[in-house]
Amino acid sequence: MPLPTIEWLGGIEGCVRLIDQTLLPTEFRQIECHSIEAMWEAIKVLRVRGAPAIGIAAAFGTILGIQSSRAAKYDEFRRALEKAADCLATSRPTAVNLFWALERMKRVADENRLMTIPLLKERLLDEALAICEEDKAVCRAIGRHGADLIPDGGGVLTHCNAGGLATADYGTALAVMFAAHEQGKRFRVFADETRPLLQGARLTAWELMQAGIDVTVICDSMAAAVMRQGKVDLVVVGADRIAANGDTANKIGTYAVAILAKEHGIPFYVAAPASTFDLSLPEGEGIPIEERKAEEVTCGFGRRTAPEGVKVFNPAFDVTPARYIAGIVTERGIISPVGDAAIRAMLR
16 A cells, blocks of 8 residues: 555544545545544545454544543543444444454553553553554465465456455455565456445555556456356455354355355455454354445436435345355464364464
């Protein structure tokens, strides 16, 4: 990434600066969030998106929520922190990293409750910054573990965007490709456009071109034909939440890609950090699926493409059963075969 996807500027009275991803690829603009309301809006409307990046945004958002607190005692301060976390938790329900980061911030506050409030604020800012820095290291490790999966001269298909724009700076699924490219491998990437918001066409293609990687955008409905023509050796996607058995929630359309890959004998991999696993859910049926407004489908990017008043079903994610997943690439290694025991063994 030429610039950080999301970063904190200044000290405890500072603000968040992030790339407004709703404008890419035609315009590159950074915006600043000076309030928790601005941070909530940025998450909700996808100015910042991708599970790891949302987690970082949530951590920074809690700082925006408590920086003006005049609490003198911990209990009063803790209520302000809880209010900030509850607000941010309503922004998007599926990406577990958001809730993981909020819980981590509350836990750190409780562990340091004897500090003075000014020092506790500084401690929480340090924790938010640590979450951001840890994500950078995690993504690099995911890239190292996954790079060998890509054969020299091969073809890779990916769905949605799981690159630097979805994380602190390097990506999860795209980290595998960036690392393979840095090893000198030559390969082609097919990027599903990923309707209805075209994160693959707008964001993934942009990132891969910036890195000098051969990328071809295809309509979502073309994936089967490309696979049948023998142009795809593996599929690599990101994840927003992974249940204890390996069932994986990712951008809508991922499940269809997994079925197609299985039919054509192509290995389907998920790349995600440990923070994306939700071991409290035994299987994917318990993952909450965000439903977004109809206008994203009927009036995408400002132009009406469906009749006025037509009914619309617009889930942002679907769940791919673990049986379709050849392996999950994490910062600790590759989980394969995918199942409860292997996941807990890797994450413990």
